[in-house]
Amino acid sequence: MRKFVLAGAFVGLGLLVACQPAAQKAEAPKAEKKKLSSKEKFKIALANQDKWQKACSNPTQLVPEGIDVETFKKEMLATVKFPEGGVVGKNIARGEKLFGDPKKGGKSRRGNCYACHCGDPKILACGNIGPSLRGYGKRGIDPKDTYIRIYNSWAQNPCSVMPRLGYHGVLKPEEIADIVAYMHDPNSPLNK
Amino acid sequence: MRKRTLLASAIMAGGAVLTAAVAQEQLPTHLKELLELGMHPGHAYVDEGREMFHTPGPNGKSCATCHGQDGKKLEGAYAKMPRYYKDIGKVADIDTRILACMTKYMGYDKNDKKFMKKFKKWNGPYRVPLASYVASLSNGMRIDVKLDDPQEKELYKMGEKLWYMRVGARDFSCGICHTVLAGKRIRLQGLPDPVKNKVYAHWPAYRFGSDRMWTMEDRVRSCFKAYLLYTKQWSKKDWVKKPPPFSDWVIALELYMKHAANGATVEVPGLLR
Numbered sequence A: 001m002r003k004f005v006l007a008g009a010f011v012g013l014g015l016l017v018a019c020q021p022a023a024q025k026a027e028a029p030k031a032e033k034k035k036l037s038s039k040e041k042f043k044i045a046l047a048n049q050d051k052w053q054k055a056c057s058n059p060t061q062l063v064p065e066g067i068d069v070e071t072f073k074k075e076m077l078a079t080v081k082f083p084e085g086g087v088v089g090k091n092i093a094r095g096e097k098l099f100g101d102p103k104k105g106g107k108s109r110r111g112n113c114y115a116c117h118c119g120d121p122k123i124l125a126c127g128n129i130g131p132s133l134r135g136y137g138k139r140g141i142d143p144k145d146t147y148i149r150i151y152n153s154w155a156q157n158p159c160s161v162m163p164r165l166g167y168h169g170v171l172k173p174e175e176i177a178d179i180v181a182y183m184h185d186p187n188s189p190l191n192k
Numbered sequence B: 001m002r003k004r005t006l007l008a009s010a011i012m013a014g015g016a017v018l019t020a021a022v023a024q025e026q027l028p029t030h031l032k033e034l035l036e037l038g039m040h041p042g043h044a045y046v047d048e049g050r051e052m053f054h055t056p057g058p059n060g061k062s063c064a065t066c067h068g069q070d071g072k073k074l075e076g077a078y079a080k081m082p083r084y085y086k087d088i089g090k091v092a093d094i095d096t097r098i099l100a101c102m103t104k105y106m107g108y109d110k111n112d113k114k115f116m117k118k119f120k121k122w123n124g125p126y127r128v129p130l131a132s133y134v135a136s137l138s139n140g141m142r143i144d145v146k147l148d149d150p151q152e153k154e155l156y157k158m159g160e161k162l163w164y165m166r167v168g169a170r171d172f173s174c175g176i177c178h179t180v181l182a183g184k185r186i187r188l189q190g191l192p193d194p195v196k197n198k199v200y201a202h203w204p205a206y207r208f209g210s211d212r213m214w215t216m217e218d219r220v221r222s223c224f225k226a227y228l229l230y231t232k233q234w235s236k237k238d239w240v241k242k243p244p245p246f247s248d249w250v251i252a253l254e255l256y257m258k259h260a261a262n263g264a265t266v267e268v269p270g271l272l273r
Helices: A002-032 A038-047 A051-056 A069-077 A092-100 A143-151 A173-184 B002-024 B029-036 B042-053 B063-067 B069-074 B094-105 B113-120 B127-136 B150-163 B174-180 B216-224 B248-260
Strands: B083-085 B090-092 B205-207 B212-214 B270-272
Touching: A051 A069, A092 A173, A143 A173, B042 B063, B042 B127, B042 B205, B063 B069, B069 B127, B083 B150, B090 B094, B090 B150, B090 B248, B094 B127, B094 B216, B127 B212, B150 B174, B150 B248, B212 B216, B216 B248
Parallel strands: B205 B270
Antiparallel strands: B083 B090, B205 B212
């Protein structure tokens, strides 16, 4: 009987010791971080509009008069970060998935190119906002320009509707390089 | 070999025509038939709303107590909304107005989380059915939103600014798709022009794509979904999904669109893709 009590006491002590830091850990961040309400979050999201977005926020949705287009382009070009392995990636399969997974009818949560562009002739559900990308690799475009256009389209076409995917961090530089590889690969369905 | 390419291109051209046709087709045939038979799915919401309109709240009053049997005094009210209301001291759209009525005059408690959750839900018994019913009372009347009150004017300006405001991780604004690029397609979905084409006349609308009734509040908030970051870091918790319900941002955009629809005839519930 006494053994049991002792054992129980030990277990109890052990539990106390084990639980204490965990309990402290759980309490600590609550005091530090105040949860933002959805109203505050939305306010911050609107306030985070950058100066280039602000320039494009006019009824024509184009660069307004008084802002130099070339300076705009230069400033945007300065934000482009290039990957270590060069602008043409090696993982073409990943590039295809990011461009639009053919197994899922061209869906992709991050690249989602088919929303606005046509490409692979098998995928019929493609938008017509951007130009068709069929035969893109045969047009003699420098892969570096392709990379810049995906990373920050405003470096070439200010205030374009095309999201600045790399600039906002939607796609990482290596991932964009893979998309470039997919688009310029002679064996990709875009170029066949 | 050349024959084969010709054939392939012919098939592809056929496919393109077909997809274009699918994109233009607004109503599938089975829904057209339903409409001809008088079995519009949105009417179920209107009927539910009519029942709710005559159901007493916690203090024994129903909507009909003030607004008259079958909403007699509310005919034409929706055509003038959103507008400034003296009793609540702000500009309200239909959702906000219903919430204010229920909490101010019918004895529902705004701080009761259970009630608020039920109210905000699209398939709850209050907001969507009541909005559909009250809106349907203005059927056949012309939309006439006036900007007389200074608060209305201010909110209208805010709405116009928001419409063209490029924000978030995708650099979009309402206007770039729905004014500048209207008529183009996102995949197979055509982009409407709600400002020029006065589409507000058909809202609240039953959308068969999602198989439910939407008020304009739902529509505006869902448009914001999925492209607003509140801190510039790509992780899930940095996303703002929607502006909060009944907030000035939503009402401002509604006011902007509805003012643009002035002169159009109210025809609700709409039946849209």
